[in-house]
Amino acid sequence: MNTGVTPKAPVPDIAAQITYAMRTMGVAPIPRNYELFYEAYIGSNPALTRELSALGSKATQEELDTLGEQYFGRHHQSRIMENVHSRIVTELDGLLGLLKQEQSSLESYNKLLGETCTRINNKSKNSAELLRSAITLLQEATGDTMAHGEKTVESVEQKSQEMAEVRKELDEYKRIANTDSLTRIANRRAFDEKLAAIYDGSFNLPLTGLVLADIDHFKKINDSYGHPVGDKILASVATVIRTNVRKDVFVSRTGGEEFAIIVDGNTPDEIMQMCERVRQALELTPFKNSRTGVNYGPITLSLGLCMANAAEDPGELYAKADIALYCAKNAGRNCSRQFEDGMKKDFTKSWLIYRR
Template sequence: MQTASSGKAQTPDIAAQVTHAMRMMGVAPIPRNYELYYEAYLGSNPQLSKELAALGSRATQEELDAIGAQYFSHIHRSTGIERAHTTLAAKLAELVTLLRDEQYALENYNKVLDEAYVNIVSKSASSADILRHAIGILTDATAETMSQGKERVETVVQKSFEMEVIRQELDEYKRIANTDSLTRLANRRAFDDNLAAVYNNEHLRNFTGLLVADIDHFKKVNDTFGHPVGDKILATVGGVLRANLRREAFVARTGGEEFAIILGDSSQEECLQIADRIRTVLAATPFRNSKTGVNYGPITLSVGVCMATAAEDPVDLYNKADIALYSAKNAGRNKTVLFEDGMRKESGRNWLIYRR
């Protein structure tokens, strides 16, 4: 395993710069707008940057949403989600009404039974008349109640089926909203949620490590071969990461050429071994155009590692793993660095881009 001490290079506070730019342009500081300008700042999508620049300082929310729907459809699916929620609420209301009707019918049937009982114990009529009248009432009431009950059971089954379909639709919306469209890994939104969950459980915190990885010299790759090639490399890197992690490991593309891995039920030594394994496998992976023979590689990763027990909360954990990552960069790249107390505090980036 290759390790290194931290460097002194300073990194820009991207979050502050993006927020300042949005404020100067009069853009509402909401999450979906932030993601647009965040990606434009990173320069990972030149066409997006051009379209935002073309809007100038008078961009309307409708214009921004139109661009957002084109490049970040997972953020702009609220209409579909709201529609599904509305439909689900309507189906639940229908089911509640149905059950209330059933309760009312059973209450009426109980009243019929009480009336029959009163007639049976009455001494004011002959036994034959009492029984004939009671049997007639009970027969009619029972037949009607059973018929209504059967219809309601069938309706309840149908409503339950419809609600299950809607639930599956909502699950699919959630999956899409939490998936990076390029790599098919989890996105920053899902990463934020999963990292925060580590500190909601003492066991998770005691046995969880965070790996933050960044592709080395990726800007040079984009500048030399173009962004379409860069996108293919990002997708391949995502596939290599997923293929070399156990199923329960959480892996996400957190922005640009950066990836993050949350390893539960893992010791510090295991986290370092996994980090070195994915580095080694990626460095040995060929990146070549099969038609032209152009070689895009080698592609390597720098990885920062921090255990959850070494941080106070999710923000602190990410920042410390980020410090370790930049220490790996400063030490020559294609290295794994474990965060240690005393490492220089860099002006780290704000990972909470979805927090409201």
């Protein structure tokens, strides 16, 4: 299923092929099923592809969900997120209860102050006796109120600590959900969010660029040496990319042998220089099995850049960066290209097929 090298001829619409495969197998057209079939289609996980094919035309939703949990863990993570959300709601309810108790205690204390004031203003009683009674009453009430307040403060602090722990768990789950397990960089889910955010007003569009990168002839590598070797090469390529860009540059694996880089705060020339730095670093990186002496290299990248101000929205930005990548492939691979008007447009993948 992995096409590996970008073809020179126009390819069929991926979304249509996936939808057709799901319909043929009688699979419900829901997002989590589409995600499963997409991953199988691009061939990023051969074991998943084989197991999904083995289900044939009688796959049940339970079997599909089991595969999804086994290979992605996202359905399981969704349940974890729901549990964390439930715990946060419980902690907030407890905190609200404490604040209501404190409010009730203060209202009772204020009422007592008012009653004491009324008694003091009643001139029909002996002044000394009245003052002694009022002072004793106020001392007891004030002591009780202060003790209750201290207890409330302690309880609120405890609740705050518990909520902070839940928040840390939630942040960790989100980090895991947005990390590619093989390469340890951001995954397509994180890329979707980052790409969509480019046009929310927080980015300087003329100085923001999207780079799509693709390992050249990766299918040949998998076919020649096997997927375990291919997986190690993917992880190494991710490390090379990450090492040769700034720490604040967003780097992700978007599927199979494809990577995406989002750069903010650089001119087109500077981003192209970054692309060339990454490309040359990878070209010079040795890929050799130290035990067997087998040389898997050279491993090279083709890269396509489009600046955010050259597009109206995330979908168009992705499509134009993909056109630039296609032109780099068509120019002989192992090179970088920036999108320009007039570039060949008959091969584009819509970013929308990645959306969940």
